Amino acid sequence: MNRASQAKVAVAGVGLRQYKRGGATLPEQGILIRAIIDACEDAGFNPADVDGFVSYGDDKNEPVRLMPDLGTKELRWNSQVWGGGGGGIAAAFGQAAAAIISGQANAVIVFRALAQGNSGRMSAAVMRHHLNDHIMGAGLIAPAQICALRAQRMFEYHQVPHSVTEELVKASYYHGAKNPEASSFGKELDLEAYRTGRWVTEPFRLFDCSRENDGAGALLLVSTEQARDLKKPPITLLGVANGASQGWGDLIENDTDYASAGFKPVADRLWEQTGLQPKDIDVVQLYENFSAQGIASLIDHGFCTYENVAEFVKFENLIADGGKLPVNTSGGNFAQGFIHGIGTPIEAIRVLRGESANNVANAKTCLLAGGPGAPTVSSAIFSVDDR
Amino acid sequence: MKGIGADEAYWQALSAGELKLPQCSACGKTHWPAVWRCGECGSWEHEWKSFEFSGTIFSWARTWHEFGAAKEFGLPYVSVVVEIDNANGRRLLGTIAGNAENIRIGDRVRGEVISVNIEDEVIPALRWHLDDKPSTATKFNSGATL
Numbered sequence: 393m394n395r396a397s398q399a400k401v402a403v404a405g406v407g408l409r410q411y412k413r414g415g416a417t418l419p420e421q422g423i424l425i426r427a428i429i430d431a432c433e434d435a436g437f438n439p440a441d442v443d444g445f446v447s448y449g450d451d452k453n454e455p456v457r458l459m460p461d462l463g464t465k466e467l468r469w470n471s472q473v474w475g476g477g478g479g480g481i482a483a484a485f486g487q488a489a490a491a492i493i494s495g496q497a498n499a500v501i502v503f504r505a506l507a508q509g510n511s512g513r514m515s516a517a518v519m520r521h522h523l524n525d526h527i528m529g530a531g532l533i534a535p536a537q538i539c540a541l542r543a544q545r546m547f548e549y550h551q552v553p554h555s556v557t558e559e560l561v562k563a564s565y566y567h568g569a570k571n572p573e574a575s576s577f578g579k580e581l582d583l584e585a586y587r588t589g590r591w592v593t594e595p596f597r598l599f600d601c602s603r604e605n606d607g608a609g610a611l612l613l614v615s616t617e618q619a620r621d622l623k624k625p626p627i628t629l630l631g632v633a634n635g636a637s638q639g640w641g642d643l644i645e646n647d648t649d650y651a652s653a654g655f656k657p658v659a660d661r662l663w664e665q666t667g668l669q670p671k672d673i674d675v676v677q678l679y680e681n682f683s684a685q686g687i688a689s690l691i692d693h694g695f696c697t698y699e700n701v702a703e704f705v706k707f708e709n710l711i712a713d714g715g716k717l718p719v720n721t722s723g724g725n726f727a728q729g730f731i732h733g734i735g736t737p738i739e740a741i742r743v744l745r746g747e748s749a750n751n752v753a754n755a756k757t758c759l760l761a762g763g764p765g766a767p768t769v770s771s772a773i774f775s776v777d778d779r
Numbered sequence: 780m781k782g783i784g785a786d787e788a789y790w791q792a793l794s795a796g797e798l799k800l801p802q803c804s805a806c807g808k809t810h811w812p813a814v815w816r817c818g819e820c821g822s823w824e825h826e827w828k829s830f831e832f833s834g835t836i837f838s839w840a841r842t843w844h845e846f847g848a849a850k851e852f853g854l855p856y857v858s859v860v861v862e863i864d865n866a867n868g869r870r871l872l873g874t875i876a877g878n879a880e881n882i883r884i885g886d887r888v889r890g891e892v893i894s895v896n897i898e899d900e901v902i903p904a905l906r907w908h909l910d911d912k913p914s915t916a917t918k919f920n921s922g923a924t925l
Contacts, residue, residue: 528848528902593840
């Protein structure tokens with residue numbers, strides 16, 4: 393994507409079905425069909441006319457199998473971003489945009505569906521993608537452990553104070569408590585429980601970790617021109633970048649900028665592509681698998697540095713009620729729910745439409761920072777239609 | 780065994796109680812993970828060079844939750860990333876002997892090869908021991924209250 397193609401593609405509809413882990417009322421494919429129909433109804437678009445599908449994170453629901461339920465007339469694009477984790481979430485929008493801008497498809501659904509009964513524990517599914525004897529011989533078999541190693545480097549070597557993770561988690565729960573769809577609705581973070589929660593892998597206690605939900609999310613993308621004729625105001629995709637630079641990747645913990653979340657080169661491309669800077673972002677949907685990785689992601693994107701992170705990552709700065717940079721207005725993966733992150737782009741659309749449980753006055757731009765610390769990562773910027 | 784890339788010689792050496800990493804015969808770069816072709820200079824020739832089982836703690840994580848790792852580790856156990864001495868900063872993974880309550884980044888370690896059962900297969904793995912001498916990590920703020 394370059395500036396000439398900026399904003400040519402927009403999100404026209406969103407759908408989200410979330411359940412407790414292991415508590416889905418239908419098998420995975422059934423929930424996904426519901427979420428896709430929700431997204432089409434949200435947009436006022438005939439589901440049979442959807443002709444493209446993109447997912448990420450080793451989703452198991454091959455689009456061709458959805459055709460009978462959706463009444464799909466013709467499947468023209470089906471693809472998935474490489475990588476087992478949430479690193480590909482924003483890149484999925486890049487593939488959808490590529491399909492639409494190149495004329496290979498007209499209406500593309502970006503989706504992710506996950507139900508424990510069908511796909512097992514998400515953390516285990518993510519790790520299956522990465523397991524080898526190097527990491528298993530070191531007792532490393534869960535994403536929490538790999539992220540803990542990187543977090544420890546950030547805290548101990550780069551001297552990022554632990555207090556910042558508490559501020560971030562607190563802000564997520566503050567928003568989640570006000571969101572009727574959130575798993576933490578009505579429950580703000582109990583600070584004592586956060587500080588004394590059981591260790592998972594040091595430096596992470598229980599509430600530093602996102603906990604999985606069953607569910608499915610879907611977003612319908614069409615050309616911005618077409619979106620203007622549909623039910624809801626278009627939210628345009630202003631820019632998207634994905635990948636890894638030399639010295640980062642699947643390197644059995646030999647990554648150069650080890651304590652980072654891997655976003656620096658991706659974020660640089662995103663800023664260059666859109667002509668925007670961190671100060672131009674009104675609200676952030678930050679994929680936080682673990683608290684420290686959320687912090688590293690904010691640093692990588694240029695919102696703050698190792699030196700001033702404690703001044704920037706403060707509860708009052710991060711909340712929708714007047715904060716300088718509201719983060720995770722739905723509650724995010726921590727407090728809204730975690731269906732491999734698909735709730736985060738959906739909240740990006742809702743908050744820019746003014747449909748969030750925690751709206752941000754006059755918000756025009758929203759950064760989606762995808763799964764941090766993965767071998768490939770991706771970010772995107774969504775914007776209100778400025779026609 | 781499920782290694783990655785061109786690392787078969789690493790496992791063979793480790794099984795024989797030796798630590799070997801590949802060095803590009805043309806440009807001298809120590810590669811890890813192992814490669815078939817040097818992405819720096821294009822050479823396909825590599826020499827597997829021996830290294831001492833010694834290095835520095837680059838990072839660590841102590842696991843308390845039962846994730847289902849090999850039973851030999853027990854709970855809790857400390858996984859480490861170790862920067863190997865004289866290897867251009869290349870790092871290897873392993874576990875620390877004991878609970879290592881005072882472990883800090885920068886601590887010096889010496890290693891040995893242990894056997895670990897992974898999915899009905901016995902593989903060699905690295906077990907590291909903290910040196911007794913005063914930690915070099917005192918210059919770092921530990922940050923965490925652990």
